[in-house]
Amino acid sequence: MAKTIIPVGPYHPLQEEPEFFKLHVEGEKVVGLEIEIGYNHRGIEQLCEQKTFDQVPFVVERICGICSTSHPIACVQAIEDAGDIKVPERALYIRTVIAELERIHSHLLWLGLAGHFIGYNTVFMWAWKYREPVLDICEKLTGNRNHYAMMKPGGVRRDIDENDFPWVLKEMDKLVPALDLFKGAVLDDPVIHARLKGIGVLTKEEIINYSALGPTARASGVAIDVRRDHPYAAYDRIDWKVITCEEGDVFAKAVVRILEMYEAASIVKQCLKKMPKGEIDSKPKEIHPGDGIGIAEAPRGEVYHFTRSDGSNRPARHKVRAPSFMNVPTNHIAAVGGTVSDATIVLAAIDPCYCCTERMAAIDNRTKKTVLNSQDLIRLSQEKTERIRKQLGK
Amino acid sequence: MAEDVVGKIKNKFTGKIIKKTIKKSDKRVYIYINPANIVEVINYVFHDLKARFQIASGIDTPEGIEIQYHFAFDKLDRIVSICVLLDRENPEIDSACQGIKAIEWIEREIAELLGVKFRNHPDMRHLLLRDDWPKGKYPLRRK
Numbered sequence: 001m002a003k004t005i006i007p008v009g010p011y012h013p014l015q016e017e018p019e020f021f022k023l024h025v026e027g028e029k030v031v032g033l034e035i036e037i038g039y040n041h042r043g044i045e046q047l048c049e050q051k052t053f054d055q056v057p058f059v060v061e062r063i064c065g066i067c068s069t070s071h072p073i074a075c076v077q078a079i080e081d082a083g084d085i086k087v088p089e090r091a092l093y094i095r096t097v098i099a100e101l102e103r104i105h106s107h108l109l110w111l112g113l114a115g116h117f118i119g120y121n122t123v124f125m126w127a128w129k130y131r132e133p134v135l136d137i138c139e140k141l142t143g144n145r146n147h148y149a150m151m152k153p154g155g156v157r158r159d160i161d162e163n164d165f166p167w168v169l170k171e172m173d174k175l176v177p178a179l180d181l182f183k184g185a186v187l188d189d190p191v192i193h194a195r196l197k198g199i200g201v202l203t204k205e206e207i208i209n210y211s212a213l214g215p216t217a218r219a220s221g222v223a224i225d226v227r228r229d230h231p232y233a234a235y236d237r238i239d240w241k242v243i244t245c246e247e248g249d250v251f252a253k254a255v256v257r258i259l260e261m262y263e264a265a266s267i268v269k270q271c272l273k274k275m276p277k278g279e280i281d282s283k284p285k286e287i288h289p290g291d292g293i294g295i296a297e298a299p300r301g302e303v304y305h306f307t308r309s310d311g312s313n314r315p316a317r318h319k320v321r322a323p324s325f326m327n328v329p330t331n332h333i334a335a336v337g338g339t340v341s342d343a344t345i346v347l348a349a350i351d352p353c354y355c356c357t358e359r360m361a362a363i364d365n366r367t368k369k370t371v372l373n374s375q376d377l378i379r380l381s382q383e384k385t386e387r388i389r390k391q392l393g394k
Numbered sequence: 395m396a397e398d399v400v401g402k403i404k405n406k407f408t409g410k411i412i413k414k415t416i417k418k419s420d421k422r423v424y425i426y427i428n429p430a431n432i433v434e435v436i437n438y439v440f441h442d443l444k445a446r447f448q449i450a451s452g453i454d455t456p457e458g459i460e461i462q463y464h465f466a467f468d469k470l471d472r473i474v475s476i477c478v479l480l481d482r483e484n485p486e487i488d489s490a491c492q493g494i495k496a497i498e499w500i501e502r503e504i505a506e507l508l509g510v511k512f513r514n515h516p517d518m519r520h521l522l523l524r525d526d527w528p529k530g531k532y533p534l535r536r537k
Contacts, residue, residue, distance in 0.1 A: 038522040046533055081422065211447045211496035224446065229468040230421070293422060293464065293473055295448075306451045306464070319451040321500075326449075329499060 003032075006340060008347070010039050021331070021347060028339045033332055048318035053079050053287050053309075056318060057151050060305070063320065065146050066106050069098045070298030071305070071320070072151035077232055078305040079153040079315075080284075082292025088279040091155035095233040097271045098142060098150055099296070100264040104175070105134040106299035107257040107264075110351045111182065114254060117345045118195045122381040123186060130178040133171050140164050155281035165272045172265050179261050181378075187255065189385060190392050196251035200334040200346035203248060210330045213323040214301025215256045216350045220248035226297040233296075238270045250349040257351075286313075298323055300351050324350065399443055399467055400425070400474060407435055421472050424462070429478040429487050432463075436476060436490040436497075439465050445474065447496045452504035454536045459485040459508055463497075480510065489515035507534040 009020035018039030024032030044063055048056050056079070057072040064071060073095055080087060108131040115123025135145040141160045142148035150156045186192055202212070207220045217224055225242040227235040243259040245252035289311040296303050301323030310316040327350040335346045400423050404412060411431045416424040427435055439445045445465035453460045459482055462475040480487060489512040491497040501512045502521040509532040512518070520527060 038520065038524065041522040043533065081419075084419075208446070209493075209495045224468050230466070230471050230473075291418065291422075291424065291462075291475075293475075295466075295473075302448070304449050304464070306449075306462070308453060316455075317451070317453045319449070319453075321449040325499065326496060329495065 008343075010036070019328075021335075021343075023335070023340060023343055025340055028341070030336055030338055030340060030343055033335050035328060035331060037328070045318055045320055048315055048320075050314065052313045053153055053315065056307075056315060057153070058149065060318075060320060061147055061149065061151075063322065066109065067102070067298045067300070067303065067322070068147045069095075069102045069150065070296050070303045071322075073099060073233070074294040074296040074298075074303040074305040075307070075318075075320075076151045076153045077294030077296065078292040078307040078318075079287060079294070079309075080292070081294055082290045082307050082309045083153070083284060083287035084290075085154050085284045085287075086282050087155050088282055089234075089276045090159075090278045091280045092234045093271045093275050094156045094160055094280065095151065096235060096238070097160070097268055098138070098148055099233065100267045100271075101134060101138050101141075103264045103299045104261050104268075105131050105138070106351075107261050108134065110257060110299075111186070111254065114250075114345060114348060115186075117348050118192070120189075120191060120195075122384070123192075126182070126378075126381070130175065133175065137168050137171055141168065152281065153287070154284040155279070157281075159280050162275070165275075169269055169272060172269050175265055176262070179258065179265070182258055185382070185385070187258070190389055192254075193251070194392075195342075195345065196249065196254060197247075198249050198251075199338055199342045200250045200349050201248045202330055202334055206330065206333050207248075210326065210333075212301070212327050212330050212350075214297070214299070214327070215253055215260065216301065216327045216330065218242065218244045219252035219256045221246040224302075226295050226302045230295055232294075234271060235267075237274070238267050240267050240270075250345055253349050253351075287311075300324060301327060327351075399445075399470065399472065402443065403435070403439065403474070406438060407431065411435065422475075423472070424475045424477055426477045426479065429480055432476070432478055433488050433490050433492075436463060437493070439474070439476060440494055443467070447494060448473070450497070450500045450504060452508040452510060452534065454482075454508060454534060455479075458482045459510055461487070461504060461510065463490070485510040486513065487511075488513045491515060506532070508532050509535060 004025050006023040006025055010018050012019055020036035022034040023030050048059055051059055057075050060071040060075045061068050108127045112124040112127030139145050142150055202220045204221050207217045207222045221244055223242055223244045228242050240263045243256050245255050287309045289309050292307045294305045304321040306319040307315045308317040331347055335343050411428050413426040440447055445467050448464040448466050450461055450463045459480045462477045464473055464475045466473050489501055491501055499521055501515055504510050505512055506520050506523050
């Protein structure tokens with residue numbers, strides 16, 4: 001019998017990222033899925049073999065705009081593991097601060113896109129609005145909104161300025177009410193419940209068999225988090241907890257990500273308050289021969305870097321594994337059996353990764369005033385939610 | 395406790411199977427085994443010892459094609475890599491992905507980038523390289 005196939009890709013219509021899903025459908029139901037990747041293969045592992053150990057963190061930083069500090073952290077940790085290099089305490093704290101800021105802006109980005117995918121653009125605009133101040137903090141501390149270029153084997157490249165700390169702490173405090181807004185408004189929203197609950201479910205056993213990672217695993221009750229399980233940077237010196245949910249559906253993944261942002265904000269604040277003084281770089285001179293493994297918890301799960309040093313100044317082999325490599329195959333389980341309309345958000349629920357750094361504000365050119373301020377937008381969206389609630393009889 | 399998992403692997407597979415063990419540090423152990431026994435060792439580590447499969451790294455070395463299957467013991471803060479060395483001219487090994495879905499993609503990747511043949515793999519299509527990539531050209535092989 002002839003199959004009906006709905007192609008999603010190779011350029012994903014919403015995710016703006018090259019990947020190709022072929023949905024096999026019978027009526028509205030998805031009965032099979034083929035995943036094709038490789039449209040974005042750039043040969044970075046091979047390229048790394050031609051770079052010196054100092055240059056490799058720059059190359060791997062360019063794997064992804066959003067995880068642009070998780071890859072370098074895992075990479076320098078792999079090199080430090082191979083060469084038995086110590087890292088000064090202050091550098092460990094700085095690494096933690098940057099990594100957690102990245103987690104907040106990445107989760108906000110996903111949340112906004114998730115809203116966009118289900119046709120709920122208010123969430124999209126809110127989430128990206130609150131992401132901006134986080135990127136401003138990144139810019140203040142590191143000089144860049146993304147691609148911070150802070151990591152190097154043995155420490156960090158630049159110190160962060162303690163004069164900025166009070167401002168950053170204030171901005172972090174301001175973020176919490178915004179997260180409360182999401183937690184309350186988004187998670188109570190009847191439309192979001194209707195669209196996300198009970199779809200794309202992954203069980204504990206499936207997560208383990210696919211070795212899925214990060215919020216995808218934690219939303220199915222698999223409490224793995226590299227930050228706690230294989231402590232690196234300053235995570236074992238800070239008080240925080242691993243967030244898990246049991247349901248395994250898309251809604252649970254959203255809950256995990258929202259609650260993780262509270263933890264991340266708290267980690268940043270604790271690090272800034274406890275920031276030790278001293279050196280930021282142990283200035284290693286050479287990497288002796290040996291294998292090294294570096295792992296870091298990126299916003300999407302564990303990033304894995306393996307490096308082999310033969311005693312020269314370049315890696316003989318540098319292997320990279322991003323979390324999506326393990327998470328994307330779970331779509332075979334999550335999307336099959338559901339409907340075509342749910343497939344869009346289910347395929348995006350694992351938060352496949354890409355970067356966007358544009359910014360925009362609507363300003364009336366004559367009066368130079370912002371057309372709608374944030375209070376106006378929030379009021380409008382709350383009114384709309386009320387209308388929907390009434391229509392649904394809830 | 396942390397020593398237990400390596401001890402258990404060593405006890406279970408003494409003799410011909412384990413060739414050498416390198417203890418890089420308390421948290422990193424590399425166990426080199428006979429390639430013929432890869433499936434039973436990996437199944438033991440994954441299913442019985444409940445390790446999480448992280449990834450496999452294929453490396454072209456002067457001695458041959460090396461594959462390291464990395465497993466994380468998350469509760470013990472330890473990574474154990476099961477390593478094999480294959481003949482460079484004719485690298486072939488049994489696929490370990492029966493019953494462990496996580497291994498399926500990386501075996502496809504190693505096959506196309508390093509030219510390793512995985513016996514009994516259910517789907518040996520290209521993963522990253524394009525479909526009409528020339529036969530016998532392996533990007534991560536050294537010249």
